[in-house]
Amino acid sequence: MAGLFLTDLTLSHFRSHRRAVLALDGRPVALWGPNGAGKTNVLEAVSLLSPGRGLRRAGAEELARRPEAIGWKVSAVLRAGAAVHELETTAEDGQPRAVRIDGKAAPQAALARVCRVVWLVPSMDRLWIEAAEGRRRFLDRLVLSFAPHHAEAVLAYEKAMRERNRLLKDMVRDAGWYAALEAQMAEQGALIQGNRAAALARIAAAQAASDTAFPAADLALVGPRMPAIPRVRRRWPRPLPGPRPRPGRRAYTDRPAPRRSGRQLRRQGRACRAMFDRRAEGAADLADPRQCKGAGRGCRRAADPAAGRGGGAS
Numbered sequence: 001m002a003g004l005f006l007t008d009l010t011l012s013h014f015r016s017h018r019r020a021v022l023a024l025d026g027r028p029v030a031l032w033g034p035n036g037a038g039k040t041n042v043l044e045a046v047s048l049l050s051p052g053r054g055l056r057r058a059g060a061e062e063l064a065r066r067p068e069a070i071g072w073k074v075s076a077v078l079r080a081g082a083a084v085h086e087l088e089t090t091a092e093d094g095q096p097r098a099v100r101i102d103g104k105a106a107p108q109a110a111l112a113r114v115c116r117v118v119w120l121v122p123s124m125d126r127l128w129i130e131a132a133e134g135r136r137r138f139l140d141r142l143v144l145s146f147a148p149h150h151a152e153a154v155l156a157y158e159k160a161m162r163e164r165n166r167l168l169k170d171m172v173r174d175a176g177w178y179a180a181l182e183a184q185m186a187e188q189g190a191l192i193q194g195n196r197a198a199a200l201a202r203i204a205a206a207q208a209a210s211d212t213a214f215p216a217a218d219l220a221l222v223g224p225r226m227p228a229i230p231r232v233r234r235r236w237p238r239p240l241p242g243p244r245p246r247p248g249r250r251a252y253t254d255r256p257a258p259r260r261s262g263r264q265l266r267r268q269g270r271a272c273r274a275m276f277d278r279r280a281e282g283a284a285d286l287a288d289p290r291q292c293k294g295a296g297r298g299c300r301r302a303a304d305p306a307a308g309r310g311g312g313a314s
Contacts, residue, residue, distance in 0.1 A: 003026075003079070003080065003081050004078070004079070004080045004081075004115070004116075005024065005025075005026040005078075005079060006022075006024050006046070006076050006077065006078055006079075007023070007024055007025070007026075007077045007078075007079050007084075008021070008022070008023060008024070008075075008076060008077040009021070009022040009024065009042075009045065009046065009074075009075075009076045010022075010073075010074070010075045010076070011041075011042070011045050011072075011073075011074055012072065012073040012074075012075075013064060013065040013068060013070060013071065013072045013073065014041065014045055014063060014064075014065065014072040014073070014074055015038065015041035015044070015045075015063060015065060015072075016036070016038040016041055016065065017038055017041060017042075017065070018065060020038075020042070022042070026079075031043075040121075043055065043119070043121070044056055044058075044063075045074045046076075046117065047117055047119055048063075048074055048089050048097075049074070049076055049078075049087050049089065049111060049115045049117060050111050050112060050115055050116065050117040050141075050144070051108040051109050051111050051112050051144070051151045052108070052141075052151075055119050055121055055123075056123075060091035060095070060096055060097045061091070061093075061094065063091065064091070064093065069093055070092075070093055071090065071091055071092040071093045071095070072090065072091060073088070073089075073090040074088070074089050074090070075087065075088040075089075076088075078114065078115055080114075085101060085102055085114050085115075086100075086101070086102050086103065087099075087100075087101060087111070087114065087115060088100040088101075099111060101114060108151075109148075109151040109152045109155060112144045112148040112149075112150070112151045113148040116144055116145045116148070117141075118141055118142060118145065119141075124138070139196060139199070139200075140154055140192075140196075142199055142203070143195050143196055143199040145199075146195075146198065146199045146202060147195045147198070147199065150192070150195045153188045153191045153192050153195065154188075154192060156184065156188045157184075157185055157188035157189055157192060160181045160184045160185045160188065161185060163181055164178065164181045164182065164185070167181075193221070196221055197221055200219045200220070200221065203219060204219055
């Protein structure tokens, strides 16, 4: 949009201005005056010629002049090359903000196709040290200069997210409703991410091609890292409450019996034989030492030869 500038700006009952008319010719403008004269209010009026809530992020009812509170109106004539557009944004008392372009009602997002505004004011001095939300908002404002449809994607994403949060708050259990909203959020989110990446690439290319004494900025999109899924260890249930099992029987649990390999069985058999040789010379009723399940913890049959005559497994 080469040669884009305002030729007329009119404020009516806006903030501290009952009526203000500025005639411009495309040259840079410097506003000078004492504190409280309304300089920032003029800049805020210009910022409302783009989608959003302006540089102060104020609601429509906060912009009306007090004590009249009868609504406000900002109108401008914008020249872009040979094209001329008449922009008007207004809000009646207690009503939302309305937009008209060339005399026809239009949504706020349509302003991005005609006028693209970026601002950096002293109140944004903590933009780079505070939360990332402010930086994303500032980046989206820059993206509008390259992709006017970006505003529609952001509005659609935020609307779907608000509806999803409302469903969660109301504890609505409709899987189809959630799936539709999340699909819309995923689609618009991918579009938003692509627009942001493309805008940063164009800004980086412009920095690389420029010859200036100012330092260049390294710009990149950094997304949230997904936390690692912790490994969940399965805990077997404790034995069911009830009488203690009789000697030679195991307490009932849901835990399956461990499976032993051939090497484990042979090692267990050798341990049982060694115990029998040392402690129980008369424990001949144990036909197969591999049946002993207490190897390594002290076999009850090996410790007490009489215990082996019961026929139960330890």
